Amino acid sequence: MQLTDRINRIQISPTAAVIAEADKLKAKGVDIADFGPGEPDFPTPDHIKRAAIRAIEENKSKYTPAGGIMPLREAICAWHKRELRSSFEPKECVVSVGGKHSIFNVVSVLVQQGDEVIIPAPYWVSFPDIVKYAGGTPVFVETLPKDGFTVRASAIEKAITPKTKLVIVNSPNNPTGGVVPPEEYERILAVCKKHNVWLMGDECYSHFTYEANKPYSIASARGAKDKVIIIGSMSKTFAMTGWRIGYTLGPEALIQALIKLQSQSTSNPTSIAQYAALAAMTGTMDSVPAMLAEYAKRRKRIVEGLRAISGVICEWPGGAFYAFPDVSAHLSNGGGRSALANSDTEIARMLLDRAHVALVPGEAFGAPGYLRLSYATSLERIEEGLRRLERFFAHAEAAA
Ligand SMILES: Cc1ncc(COP(=O)(O)O)c(C=O)c1O
Incomplete structure (x- = not known):
């Protein structure tokens, strides 16, 4: 189809693409630990x-x-x-x-x-x-x-x-x-x-x-x-x-x-x-500090959990609700810890297919070697997701 140059200059939002992939698996009954969506899991007040x-x-x-x-x-x-x-x-x-x-x-x-x-x-x-x-x-x-x-x-x-x-x-x-x-x-x-x-x-x-x-x-x-x-x-x-x-x-x-x-x-x-x-x-702003307190607990757990995984470096985010770990040590050109994959996009794909963890590759944000995990999800799901991530990266190291 002949479309305009301007529409051909842009791509579908990569975060939307990850969410769509995860949703497809969920529809088939797969239990996904979902760190994909950048939206609060709380209801509107x-x-x-x-x-x-x-x-x-x-x-x-x-x-x-x-x-x-x-x-x-x-x-x-x-x-x-x-x-x-x-x-x-x-x-x-x-x-x-x-x-x-x-x-x-x-x-x-x-x-x-x-x-x-x-x-x-x-x-x-x-x-x-x-x-x-x-x-x-x-x-x-x-x-x-x-x-x-x-x-x-x-x-x-x-x-x-x-x-x-x-x-x-x-x-x-x-x-x-x-x-x-x-x-x-x-x-x-x-x-x-x-x-x-x-x-x-x-x-x-x-x-x-x-x-x-x-x-x-x-x-x-x-x-x-x-x-x-x-x-x-x-x-x-x-x-x-x-x-x-x-x-x-x-x-x-x-x-x-x-x-x-x-x-x-x-x-x-x-x-x-x-x-x-x-x-x-x-109206009242009561819901905002309540959500923030919850995010603060989740931030602590997810950053500590990610830091405990070998070859993963994660800074403390100062705001928002995303952890942004550097996993480049697991890439074939990144110092060769496990040479798990050639890119973070490939790691994200493997995580979704093999470990049933949904997250967004750093390349989508102009940051190759990173992954984005939204912690706008419950502490239980964060625990489950961390367990899967630990297992995934441990296997990768053992196989290396
Ligand atoms: C940095 C940033 N700006 C703007 C938006 C747009 O949000 P909305 O269109 O839902 O107001 C988002 C949503 O993810 C965002 O992360």
Whole structure:
């Protein structure tokens, strides 16, 4: 079939592909220890569900303004101000169909053929493809485990060229869990301002940080507002992945362009989901620390468990809900511990087929030699998965 160049420039999301493979096996009755999906295993809090039911009963089922209902835009600004010390007004806010849609639209209105977009690697799988779809070129800046996968302002500055349009910072990061410390983030902002480049802060995991790391938004920094674009989402913070509500905060002219794009594409996000999001933004936040406490227990268990496996190196993730171990010692070109496989993708495939463990290979995130395990799953399943991983790598070493 003759398709456009732009669709041929991108691939199906590799995380979606892993989930589909695992689901196929599950449908055949195979018991999978599933570390694949990047979504909370908790239900949406009751007060949010009730608000949606009320919205249905009150027939709030008509078109809304393309950029979202005004009470929700107001509530997002108030929530962001309270939680993350920003100062956006409703005209600087647009509601979209999830954070991914928000990012897609921002890149669509800012990036065109010939533009470069700086993306720290390892990166969330969708960033480069969204940039490519818009005709731009992703430029990767490496982050390292010994730095806690924090991106440095100096590294970003080195990558900036006259073609650079946008820098994307995702903190806490998917897949590494890396958190950019506020001082470094402010240095990144200063670099962006100096070179007249947009800075997009993806805050989808803002409220899932551990130990000394606290929720932080670059929008709270002095002088941020003219160059900073914030992406937020209900998906992770309120366990609302399926509801599809995200938002963008930024300069009014940009927001107007985003609303124009939505008016000619998706129109408004689902009206019912917007009322649910309104309850999330204005109601109790009790569920958030409760989820975080659970993630903290799981993080401890999974990182300790992975570190106990021979040839596996795993840093402590500073945020989000992913462990990102380095398994390169088990690759044929990685120091030859067990020479189990040629790539992490092959290891992930073997783990799914032989050990019935689902996880995402690092190559999908621009990080060959790594695996991503989501610990948004119960402690019992983590224990079971660790047992299978230990056995798998022990066999590999014994066979070597
Ligand atoms: C870093 C990052 N940004 C954005 C998103 C988008 O989430 P959603 O579209 O569900 O809001 C995700 C989801 O996995 C993510 O990991």
